[in-house]
Amino acid sequence: MRKFLLSAMICFIFTDINMAAEEAGATYEIKLSYKAYWAGFVISRVNSITHIGPSDYRMDVSYKITGLATIFSKLKNTVSARGKIMADGQLRPLYYENSGSWGKQGFSSRTKFRQQDGKILSHDYEFNFKEDYKYIPIEDSLKFGPDMVSYYLGMTQSDQAMQISPEMTHRNVFGGFFLLDIAHRCTGDRPLKSRRSVYNGTVRTCEFTDRIIGGNFERVKKRKKRKKKKRSDLEPVPTQIWYAKLDELKPLDAWVPVYSEFAIDWGKVRLYLSKVEVTRK
Secondary structure (H helix, E strand, O other), X not given: OHHHHHHHHHXXXXXXXXXXXXXXXXXXXXXXXXXXXXXXXXXXXXXXXXEEOOOEEEEEEEEEEOHHXXXXXXXXXXXXXXXXXXXXXXXXXXXXXXXXXXXXXXXXXXXXXXXXXXXXEEXXXXXXXXXXXXXXXXXXXXXXXXEHHHHHHHHOOOOOOOOEOOOOEEXXXXXXXXXXXXXXXXXXXXXXXXXXXXXXXXXXXXXXXXXEEEOEEEEOOOOOOOOOOOOOOOOOOOEEEEEEEOHHHHHHOOEEEEEEEEEXXXXXXXXXXXXXXXXXX
């Protein structure tokens, strides 16, 4: 199940494009590419395509493990979301799809939302794991959006969300199989300088944590519990995402994720923005 959660994490980190300052009547296509490094090697590539119109949005994100890391994992994931942009700039999700696999194991989910209030109208899913699990669905009273893509996409429209603050801001977010309590705060500005990144300059550093509060998988045949080493620090390590405003996206006044780091079983992974393409249609 750790692979399932990692799959979701990598795809959702890079789904932020601000639409608050879009030009009236203009439609934009934004392509962002990222490379993930572990121990100096490129182990994954993340690609996103966002279509932004005057009243609607669509985003597709994909990633897969590449290079040396395929010895350990063949993980890949694709995510799609679409919805409406309301008159006040708020996003209303309409459809969300998430699928992933590692070898012969995998999962998929497809969700439709009611535009008026984000309530889930249908939620179809399937999964094929090596070990026997059963899915514990999210309670009906909790089946509301936004989905994770729309959450991250819409977050940077809010000046308040990107303000530096000592306090965590919490939001319930639908993740396909889980309902998550996602918390974030932006802690300050700092310089980013790296040959791996197409952007070098000042960034806004933010951190994110998440906690499952609805929906889960339960092992049908339980393993014998292993003795775990005691840890003095039981607090989860936040995922770091650093944002910047790029010259290529001046018409959209966009905060774009340019760097992230987080821990996996093998160690720390660092992701850098490697390519930006913006087309006005």
